[in-house]
Every structure is written in structure tokens, then in C-alpha cells.
Amino acid sequence: MTAAPKRNTWQREAVRAALAEARGFVSAQELHQTLRDQGSTIGLATVYRALAGLAEGGEADSLQSPDGENRFRSCSMQGHHHHLVCRICGETRELEARVVEEWAQRVGAEHGFTEIDHVVDLYGVCERCRARAA
Helix, strand or coil, rough: CCCCCCCCHHHHHHHHHHHCCCCECHHHHHHHHHHHHHHCCCCCHHHHHHHHHHHHHHCCCEEEECCCCEEECCCCCCCCCEEECCCHHHHHCECCHHHHHHHHHHHHHCCCCCCCCCCCEEEEEEEHHHHCCC
């Protein structure tokens, strides 16, 4: 049994639009505050639900930041991929998954494992933030 498609409510559309305008990954709280600052009456729980639905439907990327918080961004690359994220400003680059997939399969096989799953996102400091700090 497949799940019914999500309805496109004004709240879901508002979250989708705000996420598309956001730079890099944002938390539900940050997105909620942005929407509130723009005059929206949307609730935080609704933002969480909309973001989860967008991520589930492949319209948004979701990752867990090093501090353990779930963060989201509009997805521009279709299919499985990874991210390179600036720890300071949140600038994000989408990375093709091929190299990571090959590495994960090779490491798994070297240890006798099969059916390998993984989550890989890379964090660092982008050129712009590095130049600002200099």
C-alpha cells in the first residue's frame, strides 16, 4: 500500500518557497523564524511536517549537522548524492555519489560486509569564510 500524495497547502508552499530562497542548509526553527519575519502565521510544527514531507518526496535534502540538528535545503541534484558544507556560513556544494559509493562498497567487502548503506556529508570552511578570517 502506497502513501497518499501530500496535499499542496499554502503552508507547504510557503515552506517550499522559503527553503528555495535559503542559502545552504537551514533548521526548521530558522526557516520558521524567516517565515514569521515575513508575516506568516505558520506554526513551527507545521514547518517540521512540511520539511519532512519535502525531504521524503525528494524535493529537499536533509542532513544531520555535527551538532545533531536536522537541517534542510532545496534539492537541486536528482538521485543519491552527498554534500560539502561550510561550517561557518552554510555554503553547500552537491557532490556526485559515484566515488563515495565505490569506496563504501570496497571497504565493506574488505571486511566481509554486503548490503552497505551509508550517510556521508563533508564539513569544512569555504574560500569566502577563510578569506574573511585572514
